[in-house]
Amino acid sequence: MNDMSLFDLLDRLSSLTRMWFRQHPLLADLQPVQLSALMYLARCNRYSNTPLGVTEYLGLTKGTVSQSLKILEAKGLITRTQDVRDKRSVHLQLTETASTLLTALLPPQFLVDGETGMGTRADSLKILLLELLKEIQRTNNVPSFGLCHSCHFHHCVNGMPFCMLTKEPLSIDDKMLICREHQQAENDVS
Structure with missing residues:
Protein backbone atom coordinates (compact mmCIF):
# COMPACT_ATOMS: atom_id res chain seq x y z
CA MET A 1 0.00 0.00 0.00
CA ASN A 2 2.92 2.38 0.62
CA ASP A 3 3.94 2.41 -3.04
CA MET A 4 0.58 3.75 -4.29
CA SER A 5 0.70 7.08 -6.08
CA LEU A 6 -1.40 10.05 -5.01
CA PHE A 7 -3.62 9.43 -8.03
CA ASP A 8 -4.12 5.79 -6.97
CA LEU A 9 -5.06 6.81 -3.44
CA LEU A 10 -7.53 9.49 -4.54
CA ASP A 11 -9.03 7.17 -7.14
CA ARG A 12 -9.51 4.43 -4.56
CA LEU A 13 -11.15 6.79 -2.07
CA SER A 14 -13.46 8.03 -4.85
CA SER A 15 -14.35 4.44 -5.76
CA LEU A 16 -15.19 3.61 -2.14
CA THR A 17 -17.40 6.70 -1.90
CA ARG A 18 -19.27 5.84 -5.11
CA MET A 19 -19.71 2.24 -3.92
CA TRP A 20 -21.04 3.41 -0.55
CA PHE A 21 -23.55 5.72 -2.28
CA ARG A 22 -24.67 2.98 -4.71
CA GLN A 23 -25.26 0.55 -1.86
CA HIS A 24 -27.08 2.97 0.44
CA PRO A 25 -30.82 2.13 0.57
CA LEU A 26 -31.86 5.81 0.61
CA LEU A 27 -30.17 6.31 -2.77
CA ALA A 28 -31.64 3.38 -4.68
CA ASP A 29 -33.40 5.58 -7.22
CA LEU A 30 -30.80 8.37 -7.59
CA GLN A 31 -28.02 8.42 -10.17
CA PRO A 32 -24.56 9.64 -9.02
CA VAL A 33 -24.88 12.85 -11.07
CA GLN A 34 -28.20 13.61 -9.37
CA LEU A 35 -26.69 13.12 -5.93
CA SER A 36 -23.73 15.32 -6.90
CA ALA A 37 -26.13 18.06 -8.00
CA LEU A 38 -28.00 17.85 -4.69
CA MET A 39 -24.77 18.00 -2.70
CA TYR A 40 -23.65 21.08 -4.65
CA LEU A 41 -27.01 22.84 -4.20
CA ALA A 42 -26.84 22.15 -0.46
CA ARG A 43 -23.52 24.01 -0.25
CA CYS A 44 -23.81 26.88 -2.75
CA ASN A 45 -25.00 30.45 -2.33
CA ARG A 46 -27.77 32.41 -4.00
CA TYR A 47 -25.47 33.52 -6.84
CA SER A 48 -24.53 29.94 -7.66
CA ASN A 49 -27.74 27.90 -7.31
CA THR A 50 -28.51 28.00 -11.03
CA PRO A 51 -28.44 25.30 -13.69
CA LEU A 52 -25.27 26.93 -15.07
CA GLY A 53 -23.67 26.85 -11.63
CA VAL A 54 -24.42 23.13 -11.29
CA THR A 55 -23.07 22.51 -14.82
CA GLU A 56 -19.82 24.38 -14.18
CA TYR A 57 -19.26 22.85 -10.76
CA LEU A 58 -19.82 19.28 -11.92
CA GLY A 59 -17.95 19.81 -15.20
CA LEU A 60 -20.69 18.08 -17.20
CA THR A 61 -22.63 19.01 -20.33
CA LYS A 62 -25.67 21.27 -20.11
CA GLY A 63 -27.83 18.46 -21.48
CA THR A 64 -26.77 15.95 -18.82
CA VAL A 65 -27.31 18.45 -16.03
CA SER A 66 -30.63 19.66 -17.49
CA GLN A 67 -32.01 16.12 -17.60
CA SER A 68 -30.76 15.38 -14.09
CA LEU A 69 -32.36 18.55 -12.73
CA LYS A 70 -35.69 17.69 -14.38
CA ILE A 71 -35.62 14.28 -12.70
CA LEU A 72 -34.76 15.82 -9.32
CA GLU A 73 -37.64 18.25 -9.69
CA ALA A 74 -40.04 15.46 -10.67
CA LYS A 75 -38.96 13.50 -7.57
CA GLY A 76 -39.71 16.51 -5.39
CA LEU A 77 -36.10 17.04 -4.37
CA ILE A 78 -35.59 20.52 -5.87
CA THR A 79 -37.74 23.48 -6.80
CA ARG A 80 -37.15 26.18 -9.39
CA THR A 81 -37.89 29.85 -8.79
CA GLN A 82 -37.55 32.69 -11.25
CA ASP A 83 -34.90 35.31 -10.50
CA VAL A 84 -36.50 38.51 -9.23
CA ARG A 85 -34.17 40.76 -11.25
CA ASP A 86 -33.55 38.67 -14.37
CA LYS A 87 -36.70 36.85 -15.45
CA ARG A 88 -34.61 34.62 -17.79
CA SER A 89 -32.73 33.09 -14.85
CA VAL A 90 -33.93 30.46 -12.42
CA HIS A 91 -32.65 29.47 -9.00
CA LEU A 92 -32.73 25.94 -7.65
CA GLN A 93 -33.50 25.14 -4.03
CA LEU A 94 -33.49 21.88 -2.18
CA THR A 95 -36.81 20.76 -0.78
CA GLU A 96 -37.11 19.67 2.84
CA THR A 97 -37.07 16.05 1.61
CA ALA A 98 -33.71 16.57 -0.13
CA SER A 99 -32.22 18.37 2.87
CA THR A 100 -33.31 15.55 5.17
CA LEU A 101 -31.84 12.98 2.77
CA LEU A 102 -28.46 14.73 2.63
CA THR A 103 -28.35 15.17 6.38
CA ALA A 104 -28.86 11.41 6.78
CA LEU A 105 -26.14 10.58 4.23
CA LEU A 106 -23.36 13.09 4.63
CA PRO A 107 -20.64 12.70 5.46
CA PRO A 108 -20.50 8.97 4.76
CA GLN A 109 -20.03 6.99 7.96
CA PHE A 110 -16.97 5.14 6.63
CA LEU A 111 -15.25 8.51 6.15
CA VAL A 112 -16.24 9.75 9.61
CA ASP A 113 -14.87 6.53 11.12
CA GLY A 114 -11.63 6.80 9.16
CA GLU A 115 -11.16 10.43 10.13
CA THR A 116 -11.85 9.64 13.78
CA GLY A 117 -9.33 6.80 13.66
CA MET A 118 -6.65 9.18 12.37
CA GLY A 119 -7.06 11.52 15.33
CA THR A 120 -5.31 14.87 14.97
CA ARG A 121 -3.55 13.70 11.80
CA ALA A 122 -6.91 14.09 10.00
CA ASP A 123 -6.65 17.88 10.43
CA SER A 124 -3.21 17.87 8.84
CA LEU A 125 -4.51 15.76 5.96
CA LYS A 126 -7.39 18.20 5.31
CA ILE A 127 -4.96 21.13 5.24
CA LEU A 128 -2.69 19.31 2.78
CA LEU A 129 -5.57 18.27 0.53
CA LEU A 130 -6.87 21.85 0.50
CA GLU A 131 -3.40 23.06 -0.50
CA LEU A 132 -3.33 20.46 -3.29
CA LEU A 133 -6.76 21.54 -4.52
CA LYS A 134 -5.78 25.23 -4.54
CA GLU A 135 -2.55 24.47 -6.40
CA ILE A 136 -4.37 22.45 -9.06
CA GLN A 137 -6.95 25.20 -9.48
CA ARG A 138 -4.30 27.92 -9.67
CA THR A 139 -1.99 26.19 -12.13
CA ASN A 140 -4.78 24.91 -14.38
CA ASN A 141 -6.99 28.00 -14.32
CA VAL A 142 -9.88 25.99 -12.89
Missing part, protein backbone atom coordinates in the same frame (compact mmCIF):
# COMPACT_ATOMS: atom_id res chain seq x y z
CA PRO A 143 -12.69 27.90 -11.15
CA SER A 144 -12.27 27.55 -7.41
CA PHE A 145 -15.91 27.48 -6.27
CA GLY A 146 -14.53 28.44 -2.88
CA LEU A 147 -16.25 29.56 0.28
CA CYS A 148 -17.40 33.15 0.31
CA HIS A 149 -15.34 34.19 3.34
CA SER A 150 -12.09 33.30 1.54
CA CYS A 151 -12.91 35.34 -1.57
CA HIS A 152 -11.12 38.43 -2.83
CA PHE A 153 -14.53 40.17 -3.07
CA HIS A 154 -15.59 39.37 0.51
CA HIS A 155 -15.36 42.37 2.84
CA CYS A 156 -16.97 43.58 6.03
CA VAL A 157 -19.08 46.73 5.86
CA ASN A 158 -20.46 48.04 9.14
CA GLY A 159 -19.46 44.77 10.76
CA MET A 160 -21.45 42.65 8.30
CA PRO A 161 -20.31 40.50 5.35
CA PHE A 162 -20.50 42.29 2.00
CA CYS A 163 -19.77 41.18 -1.58
CA MET A 164 -17.80 43.82 -3.48
CA LEU A 165 -18.53 42.06 -6.80
CA THR A 166 -22.31 42.19 -6.54
CA LYS A 167 -22.33 45.23 -4.22
CA GLU A 168 -24.77 43.43 -1.94
CA PRO A 169 -24.81 42.64 1.76
CA LEU A 170 -24.42 38.98 2.68
CA SER A 171 -25.89 37.03 5.53
CA ILE A 172 -23.70 35.43 8.16
CA ASP A 173 -24.60 32.04 6.62
CA ASP A 174 -23.55 33.22 3.13
CA LYS A 175 -19.92 33.41 4.31
CA MET A 176 -19.71 29.63 4.57
CA LEU A 177 -21.31 28.78 1.20
CA ILE A 178 -19.73 27.97 -2.15
CA CYS A 179 -19.75 30.71 -4.79
CA ARG A 180 -19.13 30.24 -8.51
CA GLU A 181 -17.72 33.79 -8.68
CA HIS A 182 -15.11 33.03 -6.01
CA GLN A 183 -11.63 34.39 -6.54
CA GLN A 184 -8.96 33.45 -4.03
CA ALA A 185 -7.97 36.31 -1.74
CA GLU A 186 -4.37 37.44 -2.23
CA ASN A 187 -3.44 36.99 1.43
CA ASP A 188 -5.05 33.54 1.80
CA VAL A 189 -2.34 31.01 2.55
CA SER A 190 -4.54 28.41 4.24
Whole structure:
Protein backbone atom coordinates (compact mmCIF):
# COMPACT_ATOMS: atom_id res chain seq x y z
CA MET A 1 0.00 0.00 0.00
CA ASN A 2 2.92 2.38 0.62
CA ASP A 3 3.94 2.41 -3.04
CA MET A 4 0.58 3.75 -4.29
CA SER A 5 0.70 7.08 -6.08
CA LEU A 6 -1.40 10.05 -5.01
CA PHE A 7 -3.62 9.43 -8.03
CA ASP A 8 -4.12 5.79 -6.97
CA LEU A 9 -5.06 6.81 -3.44
CA LEU A 10 -7.53 9.49 -4.54
CA ASP A 11 -9.03 7.17 -7.14
CA ARG A 12 -9.51 4.43 -4.56
CA LEU A 13 -11.15 6.79 -2.07
CA SER A 14 -13.46 8.03 -4.85
CA SER A 15 -14.35 4.44 -5.76
CA LEU A 16 -15.19 3.61 -2.14
CA THR A 17 -17.40 6.70 -1.90
CA ARG A 18 -19.27 5.84 -5.11
CA MET A 19 -19.71 2.24 -3.92
CA TRP A 20 -21.04 3.41 -0.55
CA PHE A 21 -23.55 5.72 -2.28
CA ARG A 22 -24.67 2.98 -4.71
CA GLN A 23 -25.26 0.55 -1.86
CA HIS A 24 -27.08 2.97 0.44
CA PRO A 25 -30.82 2.13 0.57
CA LEU A 26 -31.86 5.81 0.61
CA LEU A 27 -30.17 6.31 -2.77
CA ALA A 28 -31.64 3.38 -4.68
CA ASP A 29 -33.40 5.58 -7.22
CA LEU A 30 -30.80 8.37 -7.59
CA GLN A 31 -28.02 8.42 -10.17
CA PRO A 32 -24.56 9.64 -9.02
CA VAL A 33 -24.88 12.85 -11.07
CA GLN A 34 -28.20 13.61 -9.37
CA LEU A 35 -26.69 13.12 -5.93
CA SER A 36 -23.73 15.32 -6.90
CA ALA A 37 -26.13 18.06 -8.00
CA LEU A 38 -28.00 17.85 -4.69
CA MET A 39 -24.77 18.00 -2.70
CA TYR A 40 -23.65 21.08 -4.65
CA LEU A 41 -27.01 22.84 -4.20
CA ALA A 42 -26.84 22.15 -0.46
CA ARG A 43 -23.52 24.01 -0.25
CA CYS A 44 -23.81 26.88 -2.75
CA ASN A 45 -25.00 30.45 -2.33
CA ARG A 46 -27.77 32.41 -4.00
CA TYR A 47 -25.47 33.52 -6.84
CA SER A 48 -24.53 29.94 -7.66
CA ASN A 49 -27.74 27.90 -7.31
CA THR A 50 -28.51 28.00 -11.03
CA PRO A 51 -28.44 25.30 -13.69
CA LEU A 52 -25.27 26.93 -15.07
CA GLY A 53 -23.67 26.85 -11.63
CA VAL A 54 -24.42 23.13 -11.29
CA THR A 55 -23.07 22.51 -14.82
CA GLU A 56 -19.82 24.38 -14.18
CA TYR A 57 -19.26 22.85 -10.76
CA LEU A 58 -19.82 19.28 -11.92
CA GLY A 59 -17.95 19.81 -15.20
CA LEU A 60 -20.69 18.08 -17.20
CA THR A 61 -22.63 19.01 -20.33
CA LYS A 62 -25.67 21.27 -20.11
CA GLY A 63 -27.83 18.46 -21.48
CA THR A 64 -26.77 15.95 -18.82
CA VAL A 65 -27.31 18.45 -16.03
CA SER A 66 -30.63 19.66 -17.49
CA GLN A 67 -32.01 16.12 -17.60
CA SER A 68 -30.76 15.38 -14.09
CA LEU A 69 -32.36 18.55 -12.73
CA LYS A 70 -35.69 17.69 -14.38
CA ILE A 71 -35.62 14.28 -12.70
CA LEU A 72 -34.76 15.82 -9.32
CA GLU A 73 -37.64 18.25 -9.69
CA ALA A 74 -40.04 15.46 -10.67
CA LYS A 75 -38.96 13.50 -7.57
CA GLY A 76 -39.71 16.51 -5.39
CA LEU A 77 -36.10 17.04 -4.37
CA ILE A 78 -35.59 20.52 -5.87
CA THR A 79 -37.74 23.48 -6.80
CA ARG A 80 -37.15 26.18 -9.39
CA THR A 81 -37.89 29.85 -8.79
CA GLN A 82 -37.55 32.69 -11.25
CA ASP A 83 -34.90 35.31 -10.50
CA VAL A 84 -36.50 38.51 -9.23
CA ARG A 85 -34.17 40.76 -11.25
CA ASP A 86 -33.55 38.67 -14.37
CA LYS A 87 -36.70 36.85 -15.45
CA ARG A 88 -34.61 34.62 -17.79
CA SER A 89 -32.73 33.09 -14.85
CA VAL A 90 -33.93 30.46 -12.42
CA HIS A 91 -32.65 29.47 -9.00
CA LEU A 92 -32.73 25.94 -7.65
CA GLN A 93 -33.50 25.14 -4.03
CA LEU A 94 -33.49 21.88 -2.18
CA THR A 95 -36.81 20.76 -0.78
CA GLU A 96 -37.11 19.67 2.84
CA THR A 97 -37.07 16.05 1.61
CA ALA A 98 -33.71 16.57 -0.13
CA SER A 99 -32.22 18.37 2.87
CA THR A 100 -33.31 15.55 5.17
CA LEU A 101 -31.84 12.98 2.77
CA LEU A 102 -28.46 14.73 2.63
CA THR A 103 -28.35 15.17 6.38
CA ALA A 104 -28.86 11.41 6.78
CA LEU A 105 -26.14 10.58 4.23
CA LEU A 106 -23.36 13.09 4.63
CA PRO A 107 -20.64 12.70 5.46
CA PRO A 108 -20.50 8.97 4.76
CA GLN A 109 -20.03 6.99 7.96
CA PHE A 110 -16.97 5.14 6.63
CA LEU A 111 -15.25 8.51 6.15
CA VAL A 112 -16.24 9.75 9.61
CA ASP A 113 -14.87 6.53 11.12
CA GLY A 114 -11.63 6.80 9.16
CA GLU A 115 -11.16 10.43 10.13
CA THR A 116 -11.85 9.64 13.78
CA GLY A 117 -9.33 6.80 13.66
CA MET A 118 -6.65 9.18 12.37
CA GLY A 119 -7.06 11.52 15.33
CA THR A 120 -5.31 14.87 14.97
CA ARG A 121 -3.55 13.70 11.80
CA ALA A 122 -6.91 14.09 10.00
CA ASP A 123 -6.65 17.88 10.43
CA SER A 124 -3.21 17.87 8.84
CA LEU A 125 -4.51 15.76 5.96
CA LYS A 126 -7.39 18.20 5.31
CA ILE A 127 -4.96 21.13 5.24
CA LEU A 128 -2.69 19.31 2.78
CA LEU A 129 -5.57 18.27 0.53
CA LEU A 130 -6.87 21.85 0.50
CA GLU A 131 -3.40 23.06 -0.50
CA LEU A 132 -3.33 20.46 -3.29
CA LEU A 133 -6.76 21.54 -4.52
CA LYS A 134 -5.78 25.23 -4.54
CA GLU A 135 -2.55 24.47 -6.40
CA ILE A 136 -4.37 22.45 -9.06
CA GLN A 137 -6.95 25.20 -9.48
CA ARG A 138 -4.30 27.92 -9.67
CA THR A 139 -1.99 26.19 -12.13
CA ASN A 140 -4.78 24.91 -14.38
CA ASN A 141 -6.99 28.00 -14.32
CA VAL A 142 -9.88 25.99 -12.89
CA PRO A 143 -12.69 27.90 -11.15
CA SER A 144 -12.27 27.55 -7.41
CA PHE A 145 -15.91 27.48 -6.27
CA GLY A 146 -14.53 28.44 -2.88
CA LEU A 147 -16.25 29.56 0.28
CA CYS A 148 -17.40 33.15 0.31
CA HIS A 149 -15.34 34.19 3.34
CA SER A 150 -12.09 33.30 1.54
CA CYS A 151 -12.91 35.34 -1.57
CA HIS A 152 -11.12 38.43 -2.83
CA PHE A 153 -14.53 40.17 -3.07
CA HIS A 154 -15.59 39.37 0.51
CA HIS A 155 -15.36 42.37 2.84
CA CYS A 156 -16.97 43.58 6.03
CA VAL A 157 -19.08 46.73 5.86
CA ASN A 158 -20.46 48.04 9.14
CA GLY A 159 -19.46 44.77 10.76
CA MET A 160 -21.45 42.65 8.30
CA PRO A 161 -20.31 40.50 5.35
CA PHE A 162 -20.50 42.29 2.00
CA CYS A 163 -19.77 41.18 -1.58
CA MET A 164 -17.80 43.82 -3.48
CA LEU A 165 -18.53 42.06 -6.80
CA THR A 166 -22.31 42.19 -6.54
CA LYS A 167 -22.33 45.23 -4.22
CA GLU A 168 -24.77 43.43 -1.94
CA PRO A 169 -24.81 42.64 1.76
CA LEU A 170 -24.42 38.98 2.68
CA SER A 171 -25.89 37.03 5.53
CA ILE A 172 -23.70 35.43 8.16
CA ASP A 173 -24.60 32.04 6.62
CA ASP A 174 -23.55 33.22 3.13
CA LYS A 175 -19.92 33.41 4.31
CA MET A 176 -19.71 29.63 4.57
CA LEU A 177 -21.31 28.78 1.20
CA ILE A 178 -19.73 27.97 -2.15
CA CYS A 179 -19.75 30.71 -4.79
CA ARG A 180 -19.13 30.24 -8.51
CA GLU A 181 -17.72 33.79 -8.68
CA HIS A 182 -15.11 33.03 -6.01
CA GLN A 183 -11.63 34.39 -6.54
CA GLN A 184 -8.96 33.45 -4.03
CA ALA A 185 -7.97 36.31 -1.74
CA GLU A 186 -4.37 37.44 -2.23
CA ASN A 187 -3.44 36.99 1.43
CA ASP A 188 -5.05 33.54 1.80
CA VAL A 189 -2.34 31.01 2.55
CA SER A 190 -4.54 28.41 4.24
